[in-house]
Structure formats: C-alpha cells, structure tokens
Amino acid sequence: MGNPNVGKSVIFSRLxxxxxxxxxxPGTTISYTRGFLKLGEEKVEVIDVPGTYTLEPTTExxxxxxxxxxxxxxxxxxxxxxxxxRSLYLSLQLLEREIPVVVALNLWDDARHRGINVDLERxxxxxxxxxxxxxxxxxxxxxxxxxxxxxxxxxxxxxxxRDHRWATIGGIIDQVQRVDHRHHTWLERLQDASVKPLTGGxxxxxxxxxxxxxxxxxGESLIGYVLDPLFNHLWAPVILSLSDLMGGSGFLHxxxxxxxxxxxxxxxxxxxxxxxxxxxxxxxVLPYIISFYLVLGLLEDVGYLPRLAVLMDTIxxxxxxxxxxxxPTLLGLGCNVPAVMATRILESKRERFIASTLVSIAVxxxxxxxxxxxxxxxxxxxxxxxxxxxxxxxxxxLGIILxxxxxxxxPELLIEIPPYRLPPWRIVLQKMWMRIYGFLAEAIPIIxxxxxxxxxxxxxxxxxxxxxxxxxxxxxxxxxxxxxxxxLVIGFLRKDVALGMLAPLPLSATQLVxxxxxxxxxxxxIATFVVLLRELGVVNMFKSAGVMxxxxxxxxxxxxxxx
Amino acid sequence: MRFMPHGNLVSLTxxxxxxxxxxxxxxxxxxxxxxxxxxxxxxxxxIAKISSMIARGPVTVEIDRAQVAIGFGMANRIIVELD
Numbered sequence: 001m002g003n004p005n006v007g008k009s010v011i012f013s014r015l016x017x018x019x020x021x022x023x024x025x026p027g028t029t030i031s032y033t034r035g036f037l038k039l040g041e042e043k044v045e046v047i048d049v050p051g052t053y054t055l056e057p058t059t060e061x062x063x064x065x066x067x068x069x070x071x072x073x074x075x076x077x078x079x080x081x082x083x084x085x086r087s088l089y090l091s092l093q094l095l096e097r098e099i100p101v102v103v104a105l106n107l108w109d110d111a112r113h114r115g116i117n118v119d120l121e122r123x124x125x126x127x128x129x130x131x132x133x134x135x136x137x138x139x140x141x142x143x144x145x146x147x148x149x150x151x152x153x154x155x156x157x158x159x160x161x162r163d164h165r166w167a168t169i170g171g172i173i174d175q176v177q178r179v180d181h182r183h184h185t186w187l188e189r190l191q192d193a194s195v196k197p198l199t200g201g202x203x204x205x206x207x208x209x210x211x212x213x214x215x216x217x218x219g220e221s222l223i224g225y226v227l228d229p230l231f232n233h234l235w236a237p238v239i240l241s242l243s244d245l246m247g248g249s250g251f252l253h254x255x256x257x258x259x260x261x262x263x264x265x266x267x268x269x270x271x272x273x274x275x276x277x278x279x280x281x282x283x284x285v286l287p288y289i290i291s292f293y294l295v296l297g298l299l300e301d302v303g304y305l306p307r308l309a310v311l312m313d314t315i316x317x318x319x320x321x322x323x324x325x326x327x328p329t330l331l332g333l334g335c336n337v338p339a340v341m342a343t344r345i346l347e348s349k350r351e352r353f354i355a356s357t358l359v360s361i362a363v364x365x366x367x368x369x370x371x372x373x374x375x376x377x378x379x380x381x382x383x384x385x386x387x388x389x390x391x392x393x394x395x396x397x398l399g400i401i402l403x404x405x406x407x408x409x410x411p412e413l414l415i416e417i418p419p420y421r422l423p424p425w426r427i428v429l430q431k432m433w434m435r436i437y438g439f440l441a442e443a444i445p446i447i448x449x450x451x452x453x454x455x456x457x458x459x460x461x462x463x464x465x466x467x468x469x470x471x472x473x474x475x476x477x478x479x480x481x482x483x484x485x486x487x488l489v490i491g492f493l494r495k496d497v498a499l500g501m502l503a504p505l506p507l508s509a510t511q512l513v514x515x516x517x518x519x520x521x522x523x524x525x526i527a528t529f530v531v532l533l534r535e536l537g538v539v540n541m542f543k544s545a546g547v548m549x550x551x552x553x554x555x556x557x558x559x560x561x562x563x
Numbered sequence: 564m565r566f567m568p569h570g571n572l573v574s575l576t577x578x579x580x581x582x583x584x585x586x587x588x589x590x591x592x593x594x595x596x597x598x599x600x601x602x603x604x605x606x607x608x609x610i611a612k613i614s615s616m617i618a619r620g621p622v623t624v625e626i627d628r629a630q631v632a633i634g635f636g637m638a639n640r641i642i643v644e645l646d
Binding site for chain 2: 053054056058062082083085086089162163166179191192195196197200306309310311313314322323411412413414415416417419
C-alpha cells in the first residue's frame with residue numbers, strides 16, 4: 001500500500017513476476033492485481049492495490065485499497081523517499097491499526113539525486129517497524145525487503161486526530177530528514193514551464209506535434225522498409241503457389257488464400273486467412289501499434305500527462321469532464337479497451353459515462369488509424385485530415401451536448417503532479433512489448449475470425465439481404481453504395497478489417513471519408529463493447545449505444561451534404 | 564496549533580505565482596476538507612504558488628516539497644496568509 005505513483009506496481013512485479021502496467025502519473029493502477037511470492041518454504045499471495053493517500057477514502061480507488069487492507073495479513077507500505085512528508089500520513093494511519101507493517105522506502109536513488117538524506121535508523125525508531133530502502137526499477141533492496149517481511153510488526157500506536165498526525169510527521173521529518181540546498185535544475189525549470197499557460201501551451205503543442213510525427217515516421221518506415229517488402233517479395237509467391245495448388249477459385253480457396261486476380265496478390269482486398277488475415281494485422285496495424293505505444297509509453301513515464309491535464313482542464317470542463325480525463329482519451333488512441341477501463345480514475349459516474357462514450361465514439365484506435373492512413377491516405381493527405389478533423393469536432397460538440405444533458409456532477413481537478421523522470425529504456429521497452437503482445441494475442445484471433453465470417457456470409461448471400469434492408473439509410477443518408485453496409489456490420493468485430501472491406505468498392509474519395517468517419521463512430525468493436533458493458537452497466541450501455549448510433553448517422557449525413 | 568493570522572489574507576487564486584505563505588483556513592464542507600487533507604492541504608501548512616492557468620483553470624502549488632494541481636473552485640476557497 002502507498003501513495004499513488006510511488007512504485008508499488010514495480011515492487012509488486014519484482015516480488016511476484018507478474019507484469020503490471022507502470023507509469024509516472026497517479027492513477028495507473030485502477031483495480032487490484034494478485035500474484036505469488038515464495039517466502040522460504042511458503043507460497044504467499046501478494047496483492048497490488050491502487051494508490052491511496054489516506055485510509056479515510058475520498059475516491060473509489062482509495063475505497064478499493066481500504067477493502068483489500070481488511071483482507072491482508074501483512075502490509076508492505078511503499079513510501080516515497082523523495083516525499084516523506086506526504087507518504088508518512090498513510091504510514092501513520094497503518095501503524096495505528098493492528099496489522100504488521102514493513103516499510104519499503106522506494107525511489108531511494110531519486111532521493112539521493114535530489115540531495116535528500118534520510119536517517120534510516122532514526123526513521124525505524126520513530127515508526128517502530130522495519131524500513132528498507134529500495135530502488136524498485138533496478139531491483140536493489142528487494143531481496144532485503146523480502147527478508148524483512150517476516151519481521152513486520154505492528155507498534156499499535158493509538159489513533160490520532162488528523163492534526164496530531166500531521167504534527168507527528170513534522171516532528172519525525174525534523175529528526176530524520178535533511179535536504180541539501182540545490183539550485184533549480186533544468187528539469188525542474190522545464191517542469192514549471194510546462195504548467196504555466198503560455199510556455200505550457202507551446203510545450204504541449206510541440207509535444208503533440210512531435211509525437212505525431214515520430215509515430216508516423218516509425219510506423220511508415222516499418223511498413224515501407226520491412227513489412228511491405230517482406231509480404232510482397234517473400235509471401236506473395238507462396239500465396240500464388242498455394243492458389244494454383246487449390247485450383248484458383250472455390251469457397252475453400254477464397255477462405256484460405258482469398259480472391260486472386262491476374263496472378264497478383266492484393267493483400268488488402270483478397271480476404272483470405274493467409275493473405276489479408278496476416279497482412280492487415282502484421283503489415284498495416286502492427287507498425288503503428290509499435291510506434292504509438294513507444295511514444296505513449298515515453299510520455300507516460302516521463303510524467304508529462306498530469307501537466308497536460310492541467311492545461312486541458314478548462315476545456316475538458318466544457319465537455320463535462322475534468323483535465324485528468326485526457327489520459328483515458330489519449331489511451332484510446334492506442335486501443336479503446338484500456339481507455340474505457342482507465343475511466344475508473346475519474347471519480348463520478350457522470351464523468352465516467354461521458355468519457356467512455358466520447359472515447360468509443362470519437363477516438364479511433366491505433367489499428368483503425370493505421371488503416372485510415374493506409375487506405376484514405378492513398379487518396380491524398382487532405383482526406384485524412386478531414387477524417388481526423390471531423391472526429392475531433394464531433395468529440396467536442398458531443399461532449400458539450402452530453403455535458404448539458406447528463407445529470408450529475410463533475411468534481412474538480414485535484415492531483416499530485418510527479419516530477420519529470422527519465423525512464424530507463426528497459427522499462428519503456430518492456431511496457432511497449434507488453435502492449436504489443438496484448439495486441440497480437442487478442443486481436444489476431446478476432447481478425448482471423450472476422451475474415452472467416454466475411455467469407456461465410458458472402459457465400460451464403462447473407463450480405464445481400466442485409467444490404468437490401470438498410471439501403472435507404474446507407475445510400476440515402478450517407479451517400480454510400482449499398483455494399484458499404486457490410487463494412488459497418490463487420491465493424492462490430494474489428495474496425496481495421498471493416499475499413500479494409502471498403503477497399504474493393506468503387507468509392508470516391510469523399511465517400512471513403514464519409515464511410516471511415518461513420519465506421520469509426522458507429523458502434524464499438526466487440527472488445528470495447530464488452531468492457532463498456534462491464535463499466536457502465538446495461539442501462540447506461542444502451543444510452544451510450546443510442547448516442548453513438550445517432551451521432552454517427554447525423555455526422556455521416558452532414559458530411560455527405562457538405563462534401 | 565494556534566496562531567493569529569495578521570498579515571495579508573488572500574485566497575489561493577488571488578495569490579501571484581511565486582508567492583508563498585501559510586494556509587489559514589479552508590472554506591468548505593467536509594468533502595472539500597477531506598480531499599484536501601489527503602493531499603496535505605491543511606491549515607498551518609506552508610504553500611507556494613507556482614502558476615495559475617488562464618480561463619479559471621487549475622492552480623499549481625508546491626506543498627510538502629511536491630507539486631499539486633488544484634481546481635479553480637477549490638483553490639478559491641483556500642485562504643492563505645502571505646509571507
């Protein structure tokens with residue numbers, strides 16, 4: 001247990017080997033995680049809980065932490081060595097209970113760098129429990145921590161009043177801590193500049209623009225120099241041979257190899273499991289997953305996001321949210337699933353509803369974005385701009401509407417802003433790998449399933465039936481050929497494959513834009529749908545779905561009119 | 564602890580960036596006081612203002628040697644005695 005963003009999850013990973021997401025902003029862990037640790041002969045369960053500042057809960061995350069405390073036998077209190085003044089408030093509360101405590105004084109190296117000297121012996125005396133300095137990200141001190149877990153004790157101090165606690169902390173700090181005077185480092189100057197309106201705004205724009213450019217550069221390079229050549233030179237011949245072997249046509253051939261025309265494989269339009277089924281995830285989407293999560297991971301671990309939240313707070317309030325909601329929104333640009341789960345860091349039901357609905361409607365995930373860049377980008381960069389621009393405007397307008405329609409309150413921003421930290425490459429790459437692995441393991445089966453389903457539905461003429469049924473809306477309102485409905489239906493499974501389905505259709509550039517926007521907005525992919533259902537509950541899910549469908553159709557209709 | 568406030572009393576939003584002082588009181592109900600207490604914003608604490616955001620945006624302060632961002636409405640109800 002410990003304050004948010006002090007290294008609990010890193011220590012948890014070190015103790016149990018369970019990989020959890022870690023980032024440099026408060027609120028990364030939103031629910032508890034379980035793992036096991038071998039303690040001598042025994043196997044003990046370790047639970048990682050969300051950060052909390054006090055045992056008198058003020059947020060839902062803190063309530064979870066308190067509940068887990070009741071189920072525990074021993075508490076490892078992770079304390080921030082660079083900020084004892086705040087960390088000890090929780091520590092003192094823990095010591096007032098009967099549960100044995102051992103303190104992990106983490107960020108020990110960070111403290112040294114900042115000229116903070118802590119007298120360990122005196123701290124142990126003052127608290128009455130073992131205190132072990134640790135540097136979780138390198139693993140130093142972890143062994144000692146484990147050895148001291150059996151020695152955890154409960155000094156059983158009597159309950160204090162709040163003022164008394166703070167006063168006690170003051171006394172302990174005087175005895176135990178000494179801070180060398182240092183000049184403002186450039187990093188600290190940058191920290192302050194990032195939060196001031198003028199410099200902060202400039203920095204924010206610079207960060208977002210460079211993030212975008214880097215993501216594009218890495219993504220396109222991976223596609224252009226590695227994956228496209230791989231598929232076109234190495235895999236295409238294999239596919240062609242296989243096609244000949246299977247007789248060039250027929251249901252089984254089309255399912256496995258896809259539609260081949262004139263001896264050339266179009267990996268996007270063929271829709272075979274071995275052609276599109278591999279090309280879409282690996283050569284179109286994966287490069288952007290890699291580049292996006294690399295950049296996002298860096299932003300997260302440096303600690304920039306809370307500052308961005310401060311800059312965006314006022315604007316977010318127009319949308320019924322507060323600044324911190326920018327974090328789930330940015331996560332949504334990678335994948336909507338963790339984004340919707342991350343809305344738990346928002347404190348009111350109203351905010352969670354608005355934030356998750358907005359993310360599902362207007363924030364396209366990296367997979368979809370990769371396809372947008374690939375397919376719409378082919379027609380010209382300006383069309384990509386229109387797609388993104390429309391989604392952004394829809395996000396804002398819908399936010400304002402929801403802000404006025406949805407009842408409830410949105411609390412104000414109150415967050416701790418962590419210092420900038422330059423993360424070790426190992427951590428950034430490890431996190432990126434975790435997310436890539438998640439994509440590969442979860443998305444690819446669904447992609448393959450979607451392709452299989454498409455082929456089956458085509459074969460049995462189901463698509464024709466659906467297209468006839470929805471034609472008035474699709475052609476009338478949206479100005480698209482009736483076949484486009486198939487793409488929207490598949491969008492329920494995977495949006496990237498669905499956009500790919502538009503490729504063989506004869507669409508003008510503007511029609512493609514309309515189709516992309518409607519696809520992005522219409523209904524979440526099945527993975528997001530499941531998470532939304534869990535987070536919002538059935539009733540709110542229906543309301544949310546209603547908002548999505550109407551917003552998508554209205555936006556599509558308007559676009560159709562003006563383009 | 565008791566002290567007699569006798570200097571310049573301003574709200575956190577009225578403070579200028581760079582100024583520091585001591586928190587004197589928090590004008591609010593239990594919810595506000597609880598939330599601020601968790602982050603160490605209590606009467607008697609030293610507080611320094613780092614910046615405020617335009618358009619009634621959050622106020623960034625330094626308290627207990629760490630930075631905290633406080634929404635405008637809340638910051639308005641924190642009364643500080645300037646040094």
